[in-house]
Amino acid sequence: MSRADKLLAQMRRSRSGWKPDHFRTLYGGFGFEVVDQGKHTKYRHPRYPDLWTMVPRSDPLSKSYAQDAIEIIDELRRREAKR
Secondary structure (H helix, E strand, C coil): CCHHHHHHHHHHHCCCCCCHHHHHHHHHHCCCEEEEECCEEEEECCCCCCCEEEEECCCCCCHHHHHHHHHHHHHHHHHHHHC
């Protein structure tokens, strides 16, 4: 199991306590491109450009960023399974 898979499993158990670096590891591990833009980091999947999100580079992060990450990665997995 990769580090990104482990982070995703932990994130499913608890949506709180995540830092910007966790999201960098998580999204990067699933193939998302990382672009720092101002006070945020943009994560975009190169194969599915409609799968993208912005995460602030400040602490603390809202639980909604973890929920978004779970939903986006689940959608990525659904699409990859269909390929």
